[in-house]
Amino acid sequence: MKPVNEDVQHRILLSARAEFATFGLAGARIDRIASNAHASKERLYAYFSDKAALFRAVLDLNGCEFYDAVALRADAVADFVGDIFDHSLDRPEHLRMLTWARLDGVPFAPPTGSDAPAGKVETLRAAQRLGLVDTRWDPELLLTMLFSLGFAWANSPVPGAVANDPDVRSRQREAAVAAATRIIQPR
Amino acid sequence: MKPVNEDVQHRILLSARAEFATFGLAGARIDRIASNAHASKERLYAYFSDKAALFRAVLDLNGCEFYDAVALRADAVADFVGDIFDHSLDRPEHLRMLTWARLDGVPFAPPTGSDAPAGKVETLRAAQRLGLVDTRWDPELLLTMLFSLGFAWANSPVPGAVANDPDVRSRQREAAVAAATRIIQPR
DNA sequence: TAGACCAAACGAACCAGTTCGTTTGACTTT
DNA sequence: AAAGTCAAACGAACTGGTTCGTTTGGTCTA
Missing domain, CATH: 1.10.10.60 (Homeodomain-like)
Structure with missing residues (x-):
C-alpha cells in the first residue's frame, strides 16, 4: 500500500x-x-491527516535516527557520553524535536530493538558483568545520567553554553567523558 | 515609576x-x-507592551527564583545536585520556562549576585581550595554537569522518566547525588 | 474629576483545513 | 498511432474560525 x-x-x-x-x-x-x-x-x-499527525511522524523519524546514531558498547561506556555530546552538536534538531514534544506533552514511544533504550540498559548490565561498570548502579538510572551528561551543554539554559569555539567544545567533551569515567569506575 | x-x-x-x-x-x-x-x-x-515582553518578564522572574532556590555551599556540593533534583519536582515550571525560552531563542540573562551562576562557580573554586572537590575540574564545566545531573530525569525525553512513585523518586535522587559525589571526589 | 479598572467588541491578519477545476501519465481501445 | 478513459497529482482560491492588539463605553473609587 x-x-x-x-x-x-x-x-x-x-x-x-x-x-x-x-x-x-x-x-x-x-x-x-x-x-x-x-x-x-x-x-x-x-x-x-493533520498538523499533529505530521508532528508525530517527524517525531518518530527523529526518535529512531537519534537512538540509532548513538551506539553503546559494553567496553566503551564512557565514550558513549562523548558520542552523545558529538551528536548533540551534529544533529541538534534531534534533541530539539524530543524537547518540543516533551514540553508539548506529545507522547513519544522510544523505538524497540538493540539500539533502543531497553537494549542499551542490557548493554550496561553486560558491562557490569564484565567488571567495567560498578555493579552498584541501577543500569536504568545510570543510562539516564549518562544521556544527561552528554547533553549537559545542549540542555543548559545559560545562553552561550553551546560554544562555537572548537577548543571550548573539546574541553566540554573531555569533561563529560571524564565525569562518566568517574561515575562508572568500579571500586 | x-x-x-x-x-x-x-x-x-x-x-x-x-x-x-x-x-x-x-x-x-x-x-x-x-x-x-x-x-x-x-x-x-x-x-x-506585548506578548513577547510579557514572556520576557516571566522569564526574568523565573530565572531569579530559580537560581535563588538552589543554594550551593562549598561543604555540600553533592547535596546541591539533590537540591536541584528536588526543585525540578517542586517547581517544574521554572525549568519549563527556561527550556521554552531556549528553544524559542529568547535571550535569557542569568541574574548576577552570589546565587547566580557566576557566584556558584566561585563557590566551587572555594570547595576546591578546601580539598572537597578535585582541583582538576574546570569549575564552570563542573557546574554545568552538576545542573545537568540534577535535571537528568526532568529533561529526559523518555516519557515516564519523571516518576510519581516516591520510592522511584528517591532512588533517582540518591543516584544523582551519588554520581555527583564520585565526580567531585579528589583522588 | 482623574484614573484604575472591566466587559465587550472590533479589525486586520493569520491559520488549519477543504474544495474545485486542471493537468499529468499510464493504460486501453480503435 | 490516434483517440478515449480514468485516477491520481496538483495549485489556487476559498472557508470558517482564531489571535493579537486596540478601542469604546461605562463603573467605581480616591
Missing part, C-alpha cells in the same frame, strides 16, 4: 522536520512546510 | 507564568492569561 508518490511525501516530511524542530508544534506553519517542500497544502493533507 | 496597582500587574504576571510554562510562547493565549488573572486585556496591555 505504498503512497503514490513517495518523493513528495518524503520532501514534506523533511521540510516538516526543519519547521517543527525550529518553531515547535504551536509555532510551526503548515504553509511554510508545504512551500519549503515545493508541495501544495492539498498534497500535505493527502499524506498526513 | 511604580504601577498604579501592583496587585493586578502581579496577578497577570503569575497567570502568564502558568500559561507560558504550560504552552510556551507560541502556544500561550493572551485571552487565557487575562481571564485567569481576573483582569482585562486592556489592563494586560497597559502593563506589558
